[in-house]
Amino acid sequence: MAQSLLANLADLERYVQVAYYEEIAEKYAYFNANSNGAITLVNASVQGETPTNGFFAVNTSNGGRRDTTASSAYTLAGLVQSTFKSIVLPGYQLDATSVSALKQRGISVESYATNAGASMARNQLKQTFSAAVSALVGGILKSSSSYNDVSTASANNTASISNLVDAKKKFGDMGDSFAALIMHSKAYYDVLKEIGASSVSAQTQIAQGVMLSGKLTDILGCPVLISDCTTLTVAATSALPAYYRSLFVVGGGVQIKEEVTVPMNSDLRTDLQNSPIYSLVEYNQELLLKGMSYAGADEPSDATLAATASWTQAATSIKDIAGVALISQ
Numbered sequence: 001m002a003q004s005l006l007a008n009l010a011d012l013e014r015y016v017q018v019a020y021y022e023e024i025a026e027k028y029a030y031f032n033a034n035s036n037g038a039i040t041l042v043n044a045s046v047q048g049e050t051p052t053n054g055f056f057a058v059n060t061s062n063g064g065r066r067d068t069t070a071s072s073a074y075t076l077a078g079l080v081q082s083t084f085k086s087i088v089l090p091g092y093q094l095d096a097t098s099v100s101a102l103k104q105r106g107i108s109v110e111s112y113a114t115n116a117g118a119s120m121a122r123n124q125l126k127q128t129f130s131a132a133v134s135a136l137v138g139g140i141l142k143s144s145s146s147y148n149d150v151s152t153a154s155a156n157n158t159a160s161i162s163n164l165v166d167a168k169k170k171f172g173d174m175g176d177s178f179a180a181l182i183m184h185s186k187a188y189y190d191v192l193k194e195i196g197a198s199s200v201s202a203q204t205q206i207a208q209g210v211m212l213s214g215k216l217t218d219i220l221g222c223p224v225l226i227s228d229c230t231t232l233t234v235a236a237t238s239a240l241p242a243y244y245r246s247l248f249v250v251g252g253g254v255q256i257k258e259e260v261t262v263p264m265n266s267d268l269r270t271d272l273q274n275s276p277i278y279s280l281v282e283y284n285q286e287l288l289l290k291g292m293s294y295a296g297a298d299e300p301s302d303a304t305l306a307a308t309a310s311w312t313q314a315a316t317s318i319k320d321i322a323g324v325a326l327i328s329q
Contacts, residue, residue, distance in 0.1 A: 015110050019117030021045060027125050027207060034206040036223045038180035038249035038323075039132045041125070042257040126208045131287065132254045133182060134231040134305035136247050139292040140325045142308045146170055146318045147325035151243035159187035159246055159328045160194050164220065167326040168248055174319045179251040180223045181216075184232040184244040187328055188224070191216060222248075231306035246326040250290065253322035257286040290322040291315030 028041050140146050148167040150157045168175045183191075195216075203226070204212045213224035236242040287294075289311070296310025304310055315321050 013113075015113035016117040016120075019114040020121050021117075023118040023121035024124070027121060031125065031129070031207050031210070034204075034212050034223060035225065036179040037251040038178075038182075038223075038253050039129070040252070040255040041128055041132075042255065044257065044259045122208045126210075128256055128258070128285070129207060129210060129227070130229050130231070130302055131285070131305060132256055133227065133229045133247070134302040135287055135289050135311075136182070136249060136254055136322055137231045137245055137306040137325075138296075138308055139289045139311045139313075139321060140247060140323050141245075142292070142311050142313050143318055143321075146321060146323075147327055149327040151327045151329050152240070157329045159183070159190045159244065159326060161191060161219065163326055163328060164191070164246065164248075167246070167324050170324040171248075171319055176221065177250050178222050178248040178323060179253070180225055180249050181220055182225045182227065182232070182247040182249060184246070185211075185226050185228050186233070187244045187246050187326075188213065188216070188226045190328075195219070229302075231302050241329050243327055243329055246328070247323055248325070249323040253290050255288045257288075291320045292322070 024043050024045070028043055032040055148163060148170065150163050156163065164181070168178065171177065203214060206212045206225070209227055209229075211226040213226060216224040232245045232247075234243050234245075291314055292311045293314050294310060295312045296304050296307065300310065313321065318324070
């Protein structure tokens with residue numbers, strides 16, 4: 001049984017890695033084309049660029065990040081603990097029991113592992129996009145001069161064409177420099193109601209949890225990406241209603257470069273045939289936010305990246321930062 005398991009694990013590693021890299025290459029290229037350069041995602045494994053000065057690293061199994069410039073080493077014990085404690089999707093683990101179950105259901109290891117590799121790639125894109133949006137939120141909202149806040153107004157307090165245009169006005173004579181608009185779905189559908197449902201053209205899924213709008217792209221002069229990233233919204237309180245952030249982002253607003261490995265890992269035990277083997281993604285990231293330098297805590301979550309205190313404005317003018325925002329109910 002142990003020898004059979006090891007043979008299946010060799011197949012698993014090969015199929016997972018091939019599927020992962022093929023999916024990453026396809027999805028990142030498609031996403032970058034549709035974001036119009038506002039958010040650029042570079043994967044060194046498939047695009048030939050290697051980050052050198054990333055300020056955090058990410059582990060996809062639990063979303064934890066660590067500061068790559070910290071003095072304390074990232075120990076093997078820490079890696080194992082953070083990597084293995086939260087395997088959330090099927091297809092990441094293979095052991096003697098699961099191999100037997102697959103065979104009984106007529107499912108090949110190739111099919112199982114291929115689906116796992118593609119799933120890891122899609123989830124990596126989702127997490128990387130979320131980090132990019134969170135950094136944009138923190139950087140753009142750093143200065144009160146770079147956003148239009150209508151969330152507490154008694155009227156006209158939702159997302160609308162006029163309110164979005166007022167946000168664009170913050171860039172003055174550079175107001176036509178935005179490469180994309182990123183909106184929470186609630187704000188997006190508020191604008192759709194304003195312009196009339198009959199004017200809406202098809203929406204396209206460009207990543208897991210990210211849509212590209214048709215009609216609003218024509219009206220606002222740049223692609224419109226719709227996502228329910230948690231940092232695009234702030235929950236209601238007893239004193240204030242929920243509010244939503246819409247981000248106009250310039251070309252080159254944020255760039256994330258990644259260096260990736262897809263290792264196979266074994267939870268070593270004396271009983272080899274029952275030893276589970278995990279396939280997972282580990283990657284370092286370099287995040288570059290236009291006009292800003294990072295000043296936040298080590299191991300930043302998305303919430304930390306979205307905090308204005310995590311960023312220092314390096315650019316003198318807001319016209320030289322990543323963009324402007326609308327804050328609305």
